[in-house]
Amino acid sequence: MPRVVLSGNEAVAVGVKLSRVNVVAAYPITPQTTIVEKIADYVEQGELKARFINVESEHSAMAACIGAAAGGARCFTATSSQGLLYMGEMVYWAGGARLPIVMAVVNRALAPPWSIWCDHNDALSLRDAGWIQMWAESVQEVLDMMVLAYKVAENERVLLPVMVNLDGFLLSHAYEPVEVPTQETVDLFLPEKRPAPYWIDVVDPKSYGTIASPDTYMEFRFKLQAAMDEAARVIEEVDAEWSRMTGRSYGGLLELYKCEDAEVGLVVVGSWAGDAKEAIDRLREKGVRAGVIRLRVTRPFPSRSLASVAESMDAVAVVDRSLSPGLPSVLLSEVRNALYDNGKKPYVKGFIAGLGGRDVTPLDFEAAVESTLKAKEDGGSRVEWLGLKGGRDVC
Amino acid sequence: MSNLPLTAIAYPAKGSAGRTGLWRTERPVINYERCVKCLICWLYCPEPAVVRRGDDSVEIDYDYCKGCGICANECPAKAITMVEEVS
Structure with missing residues (x-):
């Protein structure tokens, strides 16, 4: 070719x-x-x-x-x-x-x-x-x-x-x-x-x-x-x-990266999955067993496949590049909904990131996974804005 | 449900919505002494409830004429008058 x-x-x-x-x-x-x-x-x-x-x-x-x-x-x-x-x-x-x-x-x-x-x-x-x-x-x-x-x-x-x-x-x-x-x-x-x-x-x-x-x-x-x-x-x-x-397969509805033994999953959509994979490699070097779940298709929403991949994980971080004001994350809600009916479901934390083209790097994804694991232990906000200048004081 | 098509489709048929002439409050009445057979009413009728005969004279199909009055409005010979329907 x-x-x-x-x-x-x-x-x-x-x-x-x-x-x-x-x-x-x-x-x-x-x-x-x-x-x-x-x-x-x-x-x-x-x-x-x-x-x-x-x-x-x-x-x-x-x-x-x-x-x-x-x-x-x-x-x-x-x-x-x-x-x-x-x-x-x-x-x-x-x-x-x-x-x-x-x-x-x-x-x-x-x-x-x-x-x-x-x-x-x-x-x-x-x-x-x-x-x-x-x-x-x-x-x-x-x-x-x-x-x-x-x-x-x-x-x-x-x-x-x-x-x-x-x-x-x-x-x-x-x-x-x-x-x-x-x-x-x-x-x-x-x-x-x-x-x-x-x-x-x-x-x-x-x-x-x-x-x-x-x-x-x-x-x-x-x-x-x-x-x-x-x-x-x-x-x-x-x-x-x-x-x-x-010879090229993309996994159908989901692409999984290093999910076989993963304790924590990072759910993403689109081109920044490449940065997410790099973050997962760095986390693994630090001993965190993490993997990427990339949704290739959001309609039909791959609820069953997602639930079966996530059931062996302790926690899942969902990084969303959109905002539903008042919800606030479409992707987080849909992922949680997919996992809710499953007997074994992980802790889920959502992140709003990259709106209007704000740059998001592998370091941000790494921070999202670490923040999710920390929140699972000590509670805290279930939705976080990644890279928000001035934090919540912006309001 | 299996005999429904994938999306809503309608085939051409006469009066599939029923006798829409019942909706009428005024009826067009043709004065054949004034009619010049120009067929403008036949062209303009949106239904079509103006029926064209072999000799280019016209008649109204009162089963389907809704009484909109377009024919009367367009007629250049003023040969069509709208007359109130009385029950």
Whole structure:
């Protein structure tokens, strides 16, 4: 396989090209813009035979993808932050309409205060939209995840849209050497899109996404939930198939690093898992048996896998790059919820960190694990803000 | 539930919402002596409850006409009048 140096955003574009996407509709926004610039270049050069639709907003971008996907096309769009929120109504529409669209979300903080830097609040604000949410750690994983996303989305047991999340700048603009799978490999893995039973067709006219009265609405929502449950199994199967073809496996729903004998786990999402792994190596040198649990997928939430990994641990530290004001940590709540019903459950402490692109280093992760172990012994706050200037006196 | 599609779909059918003409409070009445067969009412009716006949004259389908009055408003020959429904 050819090895080339790509940025995270270029890896998304290469993934779109290899997946032979038919329709791309997008609107520029930092730090996503270079994805669609690269795709526009492919279309212009004739390297990707796709219809590129310039639209006047993100809302229209998703609307265009919805129409094209309902007509049977393989569709792609990308956005970030404010653009994703503006698209929000249509994002829910794609999920409820069961359209296998893939969207790259280059994660960026929400305003105000205005920020272009990395944060996970944009994607997490749409966690209930009926989209599968995947999160990459490296540029290589971004590329592979794009192809896998279409494979999962279009699976007849799933038929759901997929959001591929990559951290703004930390991944989108980071360059790494990447193994690019050949077109033959991807064609074998991802066959041409098959028609689904509900697709619109001029010779069999129907109206799509019509009203459901109170005697059917709940059943449609139940089907959406059932598809999410099925997606958790399909993601594992697809990961295994990709591994057989390319030798690269990411662990399906979870990636585990040094968890076999770990007494304490560090739960993270996204690119900073690399820093978390470095912290775990340093902790192990100090005699702390620690491991990283990286959630690769947050919808469907991998509750069962997480509970079974964590049950042998004494404590778990959850480091969240988002804030739900008043909760305050989405990731902490979801991890605790996953562990609550399990007979054996570890002590769990949450950390809010890295909001608006605040730098987080392996030393911070090390401190989070040590703080969790200390809190388990002597109590103390169950949620801590990592690297908050002036501590709680900031208020 | 297994016979439900994945998402809500409707197929074209006449009056699947029932006889919507019952919603009407005013009915359009055509004065055929003024009608010039321009078919503007037929084009503008959102339902369509203005039925086009073979000779381009029109009639109202009162089973489905909701009495919105667009036809009367658009008619250039003033051949359509809205008349209050009385029970």
